[in-house]
Amino acid sequence: MDVVNLEAKLATFAEHFQPRTVGEFNGHDLMVAKLQGPFRWHAHDDTDDFFLVLKGRLTIELRDRTVSLGPGELFVVPRGVEHRPVAEEEVHLLLIERTGTPNTGDPATAAPRRVI
Template sequence: MMDKVNLAEKFAAFSDHWAPRRVAGYNGNDIRIVKVEGEFVWHTHDDTDDFFLVVDGELDIELRDRTVTLGPGELFVVPRGVEHRPVARRGEVRLINIEPGGTHNLGEGSPQRPVVEG
């Protein structure tokens, strides 16, 4: 049986950006935390939606036809196949992502980084 997860402790344990940490799982999905800052590349996920939940900071999700701005406690789901780019223009942002286990965290057209246990 798994213990509870303290998000503040998990976020405090690392400082690198755009490098998700798996903190839990359910029904074959990974719950990941990540710190981001600056711009990421435009990319798509062909096989899964992309779930963003902001814990701290303010994140822009740029889509080709609009920008969705998220603050703490707000979430947005980018449908599979939709090109997007997350951007943290106003400082570091702390996020929760939920994706199917084993999913490459960055989608097509983006640099691949391994997801580590956090």
């Protein structure tokens, strides 16, 4: 694997809620994504959901509380916990998920895997 510049990778696309795989690690995708607005409520039954904010502010709504993250902060949503990311303004993220994990929790509605 070569050095990966996350800012350069993020500059290659503009779409929101369409993660891009920039590397792999022990069967997991290392992804960057841009978010703006609310995402759908969803859960991942078989895996945790890792969020690291690179730029902007992200709110992760859980059914029993809300988590607010700024640049350099991360949060792991435990497997099976329903959640909804919300970004009032554009947010840049690093995500780590098992390869093949649907971003919506449902393969039928998930964004396709894109490698950049």
